[in-house]
Amino acid sequence: MGTEDRDLLQAVLEALPAGALVQSPTDEVLAVNRRFVDMFDLAGKADLSPGVPMRPLVPLVRAFFSAGFALPHTPGEILARRHAHRVAEIPLTDGRTIRREVEPLRREGAYLGALWLFTDISDAKRSERDLERDNLTLTQLARQRNAFTAAASHELRTPLAAVSSFAELLADPAVGALTAEQSSFLDAIRRNAGRMQRVISDLLLTTRMRASGPELEFAPVDVPGMLTDTLMDHMGEIERARLFAVLDCADGPTLRGDRHRLQHVLGNLLENAAKFTPPGGRITITAAPRGVHWDIEVADTGIGIPDEHRHDIFTGFVRAPNARSGGYPGTGLGLAIARTVVERHGGTITAGGREGEGAVLRLRLPVEGPPPAPGPGP
Structure with a gap:
């Protein structure tokens, strides 16, 4: 190799972001860069001149390898690996971790030697370990949260059932007539007990979905009939809010889906529309x-959803700022549940409209339902 070629090779090696050594086909050192020398503290300890044998250098480098790192020892192992690209992550005795790459050099099939690259990946490995630890911590916290949510929800159900039962008992004319004021108080009790029951149901459903996803029972669904039934189920709430409701549904094919879960989703959207729309408004x-x-x-013609929060609102326990600041009740679970159910149907749910003018929630559901789950591999 001429002087100019050697200088060019050295310049290329110095530009590399890793420690580098070029080995000749007869196992001699052709060139090394400064990063390689510094990485293994070789300055003044090894002759790295071009053409010197690599053998004296090997133990100086291997001295940095942790005892648990396996190396080829037999001639057969060494020869088998000599002509193959190979990569290894090597822990060092000083706590660092390096990635060693060996790339055979060939020209027209002839073996010309090998390029050895040593990259310090200690920071990346530390970040990887930190991420694994954080993921484990988050998983444990999620399990604890789900367990607490389930336990709290079940504990709340019993006294709430008692409140609802006594409210129904008081409403029975056989118990005695109520004054207008008493009837108003009783309506408030029943209304808020119903709201609490829905919150508890959402909490329990959220817990189940996080554990294994909602259990869906697919069957043919008559979409116009489902929408009509859902609207009728919520007309009392819509009328109490002094709103107008319009249903415009075209005829079409039956939809393969879980009618109960889809009605839960649509009911949640209607409840939100009724909650966030002022009297005299319209739900379509x-x-x-x-x-x-x-x-x-x-x-609807309600308060709408800020553009920057149209994606966030489908995350559990997240509510748009104008909903929070306006004092509207809610947990932020309904749309998260809706997204999970719709996606399990193979569909999508998105939010639109304009803040201050109204919200539009759009569902797109495949007629044939979700694609079949992939079967087990061979």
Whole structure:
């Protein structure tokens, strides 16, 4: 190798972000860079001149390797690996971790030697260990949270059931007539008990979904009938809020889905629309088949959703700022549950509209339901 070629090779090695050594086909050192010398503290301890044998250098480098790192020892192992690209992560005795890469050099099939690269990946490995530890901690916290949520929800159900039962008993005319004021108080008790019951149901459903996802029972669903039933179930709430409701649903094919879960989703959207829309406003439900999907929209003329929070609101326990500042009750679970159920149907749910003018929640559900789960591999 001429002087110019040697200088060029040295310049290339010095530009590399890793320690580097070039080995000749006869196991001699052709060149090393400064990073390699510094990485293994070789300055003044080894002759690294071009053409010197590599053998004296090997034990100086291996002295940094942790005792548990396995190296090829037999001639057969060494020859078998000589002509193959190989990578290894090597723990060092000083706590560092390096990645060693050996790349055979060839030209027209002839073996010309090898390029050895040594990269310090200690920071990356520490970050990896920290991430694994943090993930484990988060997993444990999630389990504790789910256990607490389930236990608290079950504990709340018993006294709430008693409150609801006594409220129904007081409403029975056989118990005695109530004054207008007493009837108003009783309505407030029943209304808030119902709201608490829905919150508890959402908490329990959220816990189950986090554990294994909602259990769905797929069957043919008549979409116009489902929407009509859902609207009728919530008309009392809509009328109490002094709102108008419009349903515009085209005819179309049956949808393969879980009617109970889908009605839960649509009911949540109607409850939100009624909650966030001032008296005199309008709730509009539209639905039509488009290609292989059903598109369903629930629109209102309420406070709307800020653009920057249209994705956040589908995360559990997250509520838009205008909902929080406006004093509207809620847990932020309904839309998270809705997204999970819709996605389990192979569909999507998105939010639109304009803040201050109203919200639009759009569902797109495949007529044939979700694609089949992949079967086990061979």
